[in-house]
Amino acid sequence: MLSATAPVVQPLTPPEGSKINFGATITGIDIENLTDADFNIIREVLFTHQVIIFKNQSHVTPRAQFNLTNLFNPAATSYGHGKTVIGNGFVEEYEGLKNIQLRHPHHKTFHVTTIPEEDDLTHTRFYRWHIDAALYGLAPPIVTTLLAVKVPGGRRQICRYDDGTGDELSVPLGTTAFVSSYTSYDILSPSDQEFARTTKVEYAPHPYIWMSGAKSRPDGLGMVSEGKEIPLEDLPLIEEDKIQILPMCWKNPLTGKLALQVHPSAIRKLHLADGTVVEDLKEVREMVRRLQRPGIGPGYVYAHDWEEGDFVLFHNRGVLHSVVGAFGGRR
Numbered sequence: 001m002l003s004a005t006a007p008v009v010q011p012l013t014p015p016e017g018s019k020i021n022f023g024a025t026i027t028g029i030d031i032e033n034l035t036d037a038d039f040n041i042i043r044e045v046l047f048t049h050q051v052i053i054f055k056n057q058s059h060v061t062p063r064a065q066f067n068l069t070n071l072f073n074p075a076a077t078s079y080g081h082g083k084t085v086i087g088n089g090f091v092e093e094y095e096g097l098k099n100i101q102l103r104h105p106h107h108k109t110f111h112v113t114t115i116p117e118e119d120d121l122t123h124t125r126f127y128r129w130h131i132d133a134a135l136y137g138l139a140p141p142i143v144t145t146l147l148a149v150k151v152p153g154g155r156r157q158i159c160r161y162d163d164g165t166g167d168e169l170s171v172p173l174g175t176t177a178f179v180s181s182y183t184s185y186d187i188l189s190p191s192d193q194e195f196a197r198t199t200k201v202e203y204a205p206h207p208y209i210w211m212s213g214a215k216s217r218p219d220g221l222g223m224v225s226e227g228k229e230i231p232l233e234d235l236p237l238i239e240e241d242k243i244q245i246l247p248m249c250w251k252n253p254l255t256g257k258l259a260l261q262v263h264p265s266a267i268r269k270l271h272l273a274d275g276t277v278v279e280d281l282k283e284v285r286e287m288v289r290r291l292q293r294p295g296i297g298p299g300y301v302y303a304h305d306w307e308e309g310d311f312v313l314f315h316n317r318g319v320l321h322s323v324v325g326a327f328g329g330r331r
């Protein structure tokens, strides 16, 4: 199918009071029938704006979705999340998966404190700020895609940080939240930028199993240090060469800008420029949190208001994202 109109790129307009400087919509491209020229446009827009929203893509097949992802991640056959259907409620059939009960991850099972029952409909939390990545044996994929099959629509909730700052943000129900890791880097002091540029992060082996005994901070940015991580000797066999030691800052392949790109809940050690290895987990987490927390401030969060057919492609090495909230039984 030939597109009748040339692709149009429209950077997102930040809501009143917002400082977001990333994200764009593209119209006039059909993900299902992608040309080389389309891909070249998408690539440039992606590395410029980090998050791309394609409207009206309900017809896109998992194969086309995979193909687009694969154009960016040619070596990848396995992704951070594997094949996942994200959502909440009961869906009769989706691409051959029948009668699946979708479970939207809920902060109640993951956060150290929770929103009280009486506020549950009106208030919510960031579930977990993260990069889509196994962080053990595999490099993080360059892009991730999300397609909204059905959306709750309608009302909004207040997303509370509950981290002692009083920060909160009005968000659409069932939103996915993004922050730019370029901004996170840009707003650091020059000495913190220097620290970030020269420090490497060592992630835990089998990080998701390792962290499974522990609880998240209430703002979803990293874990609470209570010594509840699964001891290394109780994890599956650890192959040392699969442990990921990655720079704190990742360079944008198009703009050369640096992103402060750390998966905060999976970190275990820091390797400093002078060769020191910081091994105290509480200290490691506090050092990283001090750098990352400003970048998830309410003014820097893009909370996507999902509409049916929205196809979102994001730069997984340039943004952090989080599922937000959970839906009640009725929406």
Ligand SMILES: [Fe+2]
Pocket: 081, 130, 131, 132, 321
């Ligand atoms: Fe994710």
